[in-house]
Amino acid sequence: MICALLLLAGAARAHADPCRVDIESNDAMQFNTRQIVVPAECAEVEINLKHTGHMPAKVMGHDWVLARDADMSAIINGGLAAGFNRGYLPSNDPRVIAATRIVGGGESVTVRFSTAALQPAAHYVFFCTSPGHATVMRGTFQIGVATRVARNP
Ligand code: CO
Numbered sequence: 694m695i696c697a698l699l700l701l702a703g704a705a706r707a708h709a710d711p712c713r714v715d716i717e718s719n720d721a722m723q724f725n726t727r728q729i730v731v732p733a734e735c736a737e738v739e740i741n742l743k744h745t746g747h748m749p750a751k752v753m754g755h756d757w758v759l760a761r762d763a764d765m766s767a768i769i770n771g772g773l774a775a776g777f778n779r780g781y782l783p784s785n786d787p788r789v790i791a792a793t794r795i796v797g798g799g800e801s802v803t804v805r806f807s808t809a810a811l812q813p814a815a816h817y818v819f820f821c822t823s824p825g826h827a828t829v830m831r832g833t834f835q836i837g838v839a840t841r842v843a844r845n846p
Pocket of ligand 1: 822
Protein backbone atom coordinates (compact mmCIF):
# COMPACT_ATOMS: atom_id res chain seq x y z
CA MET A 694 0.00 0.00 0.00
CA ILE A 695 2.76 2.39 0.91
CA CYS A 696 4.60 1.66 -2.31
CA ALA A 697 1.51 2.33 -4.41
CA LEU A 698 0.89 5.60 -2.62
CA LEU A 699 4.45 6.71 -3.21
CA LEU A 700 4.14 5.91 -6.89
CA LEU A 701 0.93 7.89 -7.10
CA ALA A 702 2.56 10.79 -5.30
CA GLY A 703 5.41 10.67 -7.80
CA ALA A 704 3.06 10.77 -10.74
CA ALA A 705 1.11 13.64 -9.23
CA ARG A 706 4.26 15.64 -8.58
CA ALA A 707 5.37 15.49 -12.20
CA HIS A 708 2.32 17.35 -13.47
CA ALA A 709 -0.39 19.35 -11.83
CA ASP A 710 -2.76 17.70 -14.29
CA PRO A 711 -3.56 14.18 -13.00
CA CYS A 712 -4.59 13.14 -16.52
CA ARG A 713 -0.98 13.49 -17.68
CA VAL A 714 1.40 10.76 -16.61
CA ASP A 715 5.17 10.68 -16.98
CA ILE A 716 6.78 7.27 -17.11
CA GLU A 717 10.43 6.44 -17.58
CA SER A 718 12.18 3.44 -19.06
CA ASN A 719 15.86 2.62 -19.08
CA ASP A 720 18.74 0.50 -20.36
CA ALA A 721 18.04 -2.07 -17.64
CA MET A 722 14.71 -3.03 -19.29
CA GLN A 723 12.55 -1.38 -16.65
CA PHE A 724 9.66 1.02 -16.30
CA ASN A 725 9.87 3.22 -13.20
CA THR A 726 6.36 2.35 -12.08
CA ARG A 727 4.20 -0.76 -11.86
CA GLN A 728 0.88 0.99 -11.39
CA ILE A 729 -0.83 3.92 -13.07
CA VAL A 730 -4.12 5.27 -11.76
CA VAL A 731 -5.91 8.19 -13.37
CA PRO A 732 -9.04 9.89 -12.04
CA ALA A 733 -12.35 8.91 -13.59
CA GLU A 734 -12.80 12.58 -14.50
CA CYS A 735 -10.09 12.32 -17.17
CA ALA A 736 -11.82 12.33 -20.54
CA GLU A 737 -8.41 11.95 -22.12
CA VAL A 738 -5.15 10.58 -20.76
CA GLU A 739 -1.71 11.64 -21.90
CA ILE A 740 1.22 9.30 -21.37
CA ASN A 741 4.72 10.66 -21.75
CA LEU A 742 7.26 7.87 -22.10
CA LYS A 743 10.90 8.79 -21.70
CA HIS A 744 13.83 6.46 -22.31
CA THR A 745 16.49 7.65 -19.89
CA GLY A 746 19.14 5.24 -21.15
CA HIS A 747 21.63 5.40 -24.03
CA MET A 748 21.09 2.17 -25.95
CA PRO A 749 19.56 2.33 -29.44
CA ALA A 750 15.95 1.34 -30.10
CA LYS A 751 16.91 -1.85 -31.96
CA VAL A 752 18.85 -3.08 -28.93
CA MET A 753 16.88 -1.75 -25.94
CA GLY A 754 13.84 -0.03 -27.42
CA HIS A 755 10.70 0.45 -25.39
CA ASP A 756 7.11 1.31 -26.09
CA TRP A 757 4.07 1.78 -23.86
CA VAL A 758 1.02 -0.23 -24.79
CA LEU A 759 -2.34 -0.36 -23.01
CA ALA A 760 -4.75 -3.30 -23.22
CA ARG A 761 -6.98 -5.51 -21.14
CA ASP A 762 -4.80 -7.94 -19.25
CA ALA A 763 -6.51 -10.86 -21.00
CA ASP A 764 -5.29 -9.49 -24.36
CA MET A 765 -1.67 -8.83 -23.43
CA SER A 766 -0.16 -12.15 -24.51
CA ALA A 767 -1.88 -12.14 -27.90
CA ILE A 768 -0.75 -8.57 -28.57
CA ILE A 769 2.83 -9.40 -27.62
CA ASN A 770 2.84 -12.47 -29.86
CA GLY A 771 1.39 -10.43 -32.71
CA GLY A 772 4.05 -7.82 -32.12
CA LEU A 773 6.80 -10.41 -32.30
CA ALA A 774 5.49 -11.52 -35.67
CA ALA A 775 5.23 -7.90 -36.85
CA GLY A 776 8.84 -7.14 -35.94
CA PHE A 777 10.84 -4.04 -35.10
CA ASN A 778 9.96 -2.07 -38.23
CA ARG A 779 6.29 -2.27 -37.28
CA GLY A 780 6.99 -1.26 -33.71
CA TYR A 781 6.48 -4.80 -32.39
CA LEU A 782 2.74 -4.26 -32.68
CA PRO A 783 0.12 -6.10 -34.72
CA SER A 784 -1.32 -3.60 -37.19
CA ASN A 785 -4.86 -2.31 -36.68
CA ASP A 786 -5.44 -4.56 -33.70
CA PRO A 787 -8.58 -3.40 -31.88
CA ARG A 788 -7.30 -4.97 -28.67
CA VAL A 789 -4.61 -2.27 -28.51
CA ILE A 790 -6.24 0.59 -26.60
CA ALA A 791 -3.25 2.90 -26.85
CA ALA A 792 0.35 2.56 -27.93
CA THR A 793 3.46 4.61 -28.53
CA ARG A 794 6.15 3.92 -31.06
CA ILE A 795 9.36 2.28 -29.90
CA VAL A 796 11.91 4.72 -28.49
CA GLY A 797 15.62 4.32 -27.86
CA GLY A 798 17.90 5.95 -25.31
CA GLY A 799 17.43 9.70 -24.93
CA GLU A 800 14.12 9.72 -26.78
CA SER A 801 10.64 10.58 -25.56
CA VAL A 802 7.24 9.89 -27.03
CA THR A 803 3.70 10.89 -26.13
CA VAL A 804 0.39 9.16 -26.68
CA ARG A 805 -3.07 10.52 -25.89
CA PHE A 806 -6.20 8.45 -25.77
CA SER A 807 -9.83 8.78 -24.82
CA THR A 808 -11.08 7.05 -21.70
CA ALA A 809 -14.62 6.81 -23.06
CA ALA A 810 -14.41 3.07 -23.69
CA LEU A 811 -12.57 2.22 -20.47
CA GLN A 812 -14.47 0.60 -17.64
CA PRO A 813 -13.61 1.18 -13.98
CA ALA A 814 -14.13 -2.47 -13.09
CA ALA A 815 -12.04 -3.87 -15.93
CA HIS A 816 -8.43 -4.95 -15.53
CA TYR A 817 -6.01 -3.11 -17.77
CA VAL A 818 -2.29 -3.48 -18.09
CA PHE A 819 0.47 -1.45 -19.68
CA PHE A 820 3.53 -3.15 -21.07
CA CYS A 821 6.42 -2.98 -23.52
CA THR A 822 6.21 -5.13 -26.64
CA SER A 823 9.95 -5.37 -27.37
CA PRO A 824 10.79 -9.09 -27.40
CA GLY A 825 10.95 -10.49 -23.88
CA HIS A 826 10.48 -7.16 -22.14
CA ALA A 827 6.94 -7.58 -20.84
CA THR A 828 8.03 -10.21 -18.35
CA VAL A 829 9.30 -7.26 -16.29
CA MET A 830 8.12 -4.18 -18.19
CA ARG A 831 4.48 -4.31 -17.21
CA GLY A 832 2.10 -2.79 -14.71
CA THR A 833 -1.53 -2.19 -13.94
CA PHE A 834 -3.55 0.71 -15.30
CA GLN A 835 -6.76 1.83 -13.67
CA ILE A 836 -9.25 4.56 -14.26
CA GLY A 837 -11.08 5.77 -11.21
CA VAL A 838 -10.45 4.80 -7.62
CA ALA A 839 -7.43 2.63 -6.93
CA THR A 840 -8.96 -0.60 -5.67
CA ARG A 841 -6.17 -2.95 -6.60
CA VAL A 842 -2.84 -2.38 -4.94
CA ALA A 843 0.28 -3.25 -6.88
CA ARG A 844 2.39 -5.82 -5.15
CA ASN A 845 6.08 -5.54 -5.70
CA PRO A 846 7.86 -8.84 -6.33
CO1 CO B 1 10.98 -2.48 -23.26
